[in-house]
Amino acid sequence: MRWNVFIMLGLLMSGTILAQNGGINMKKKYANQLPTGIRGDAQVAYQGKSIDQMIYEFMAEEGIPGMTLAIVQAPYIPRVVGYGTTNIENGDLASIKTLWPIGPISQGYAAVAAMQLYEKGKLELKAPISKYLKEIPTAWKEITVFELMQHSTGIADYRAQEGFDASKTYTPAQLIATVASIPLAFKNGTDVKQSATNFLLLTEVIEATSKMSYNDFVKKNQIDYIGLTETYFGADLPKVKQEEVAVGKVHELFKHDKLYINAAETTVGYQDKGYQLVKVAPLSGSTMKGFSDIWSSAEDVSHWDIALAGSILIAKPENRALIYAPTKLANGKTVPAMAGWQFYKHKGLMDIKGSAPGHSAFLSRFTDASELVCVTLLANKEGVDLTNLARRVAAAFDSGKMGTGTNDDQLYTYESQFSVAETMSRLEQNIKAMNIPIFAKFDHGKNAEEVGLDLLPNQVIVFGAPKVGTKLMQDNPSISIELPLKISVWQDQKGSVWLTFPQLEKMAADYEMQNNPIIEKMQDLLENLVARSSSVY
Known part of the structure; x- marks a missing residue:
């Protein structure tokens, strides 16, 4: 849906306007001193529009209350910006520390966890999951761990079953039971179809082999290991220091307690219902385990994204290549997707994206050595495709390499x-x-x-x-x-x-x-x- 909302006021802050108010003279004055052409365009504009202008226009068109953007030019995170509000009722501002449910991006963390266990010799990727999980349907016994990661199992998605409600709390056994009797959509290893059940089973395998809870294993080997201070599993959100502010009131605790200065607050999510934004019940902390169970700031997602580039999280390049490359099936078919990631003809480009209740999330990675640009966008409206916007944002850093080649205004x-x-x-x-x-x-x-x-x-x-x-x-x-x-x-x-x-x-x-x-x-x-x-x- 297209909307006109107060967000457009942000255009007054855009880089385009700033450039018109004196930027030209400065450019002439310092023309021989400022570097150009080293790592993209330092003015971060694309086809005459600053990144801020593009985002404010997009938010107005799509009716998005709030969003956070983070840009990586590895190994730096040169830009993290909050736009709009995280809560329409109170008008809380989106900030660089705002916590958003990152939806299907969570699969990336589960895939890394599995590969870490593989490198430690505790997990066999080509082993049938029945080696690690005893209480599973007979039809699933020959499905391999790697097929779970590929989404090449044919197992039905518990999210599509009647009565499923992401705001309710389920045990893994309850969710698995909802699809256990459904025949496989195709023979395992012959096709790809995304199913949250695959990554629920993957977390069960991770727990069986690590002898730790899935959350604890990821926290120890990813979140704490690389120092992510604004990344939480949904079940841990009660630990987050955030002030409950009634409608019409203002924040007060930061005046007396330092923990509330620039606090990492969670968002409220919304859906579009007939040109009205309607609040969505939040995702249950333990539901959609491994598939959509992590909350994070855009900056922390970008920090984690940089750690994917080398041997920090997955040591061997041949192992990284297993999950950051298209799926090659045994029948000879190649599918340009793996572990939630999707791959394109543009050299080194991959992205992972989707919705959580009331929210949309996107992460793209331009991994070619000549680019090394990544874009994270997190928003509190469900069902928004952020791909086109993210591509234009990336192009603002180097339009010659990452742009569409068309007039994106028309x-x-x-x-x-x-x-x-x-x-x-x-x-x-x-x-x-x-x-x-x-x-x-x-x-x-x-x-x-x-x-x-x-x-x-x-x-x-x-x-x-x-x-x-x-x-x-x-x-x-x-x-x-x-x-x-x-x-x-x-x-x-x-x-x-x-x-x-x-x-x-x-x-x-x-x-x-x-x-x-x-x-x-x-x-x-x-x-x-x-x-x-x-x-x-």
Whole structure:
């Protein structure tokens, strides 16, 4: 959904405005002293917009109350910024120490824990889980530990079962029982489908081999080991020093107790319900173990992310390569995902993302030695895809390498994990599944070949619902030139594959149809189609 909220006031603080108020003269004065081109753009702007401006605009469009951003240019964390509020009712400000549920990013910590036990010789990745877990269904006994990490088991996801409520407390045995009798979706090791049950079972294996609770093992070998002071399991949140402030009141304890100065406070999460933000019951501390059970600050996530780069958490490079590379299945199929991470054609790019109740989380890693930039975004609205925003934020540090190559103000552009042909096939399937008519497909690469010219793969699909488009044309017939809808899928010179479509809300302004609810829904539809068609998870 697209919103206009008070967040836009933050534009007054943007780097664009600061640059207009004297920055040019300083640049001329010190032109021969300031370094350029060493590690990206020190002014952190992309296509004429500062990072602050991009984020405030995005928050306004998506109706996000609060967010924290952290940027890594390894080994530094040069920017951590809080935007908006963590609690609409009280107006508490998002800060660099705000604690957010990091959702499926939690899988990364579980995968590291498993690899640490593997390096200690306590865990066999290719061993069946029945070696470590005795009380499991017969159909699961030959599934391996590594298949749990790959999400290649076919085991049903307990989150999808009737009655599951993330705000309630369950034991692992209770959650496993909800899916124990469901047949495998596919033979283990032959395909990939994300399931929280896989990582619940992985934590059970970790406990059986480490002889410690999963939480204690991760705390000892990751959280405490690298000094993360704002990272907690949900079950440990009661230990966090935060003041309970009634609506209309102000913080007082920091005046008398030093522990409340710049305290690490938790957020309140929200969902969109018919253009209204509705508070969501918080995630239970012990639910979604191993999959979505960690709360952290954006800075701590970035600190942990830097530790992934070398031998600090996983000692051997060949072991790091097992979980930071696409899944290669025994049947020869390769899936560009592993342990919650997804991989792209852009060299060294990987990300891990998703939602927790009332929240959205994103972490991308540009791991190539020429880049080493990572972006963490944590927000307190559920179901927001932060991928496009994070890509533009990364591009602000070096647009030549990490940008989309398109005008992001006019076009919505999203990198695919697949080839042009496979991306187009997935896109077509998703459109048909929604019963939306497809009017035409164009293969520009093939057309170029037929006239003796070379063109990298480039295809366009044209589709739409006449009933919806007609309503727009009834308001302004000239908008017919923009209809039906279209999405382009193309490959760039570096091998990256992109999906692109016009920013409909920007286009609507040309027809004096700003804030038209039909156009807003069409924009959301296209964004969802693009995300689902280009990603494994």
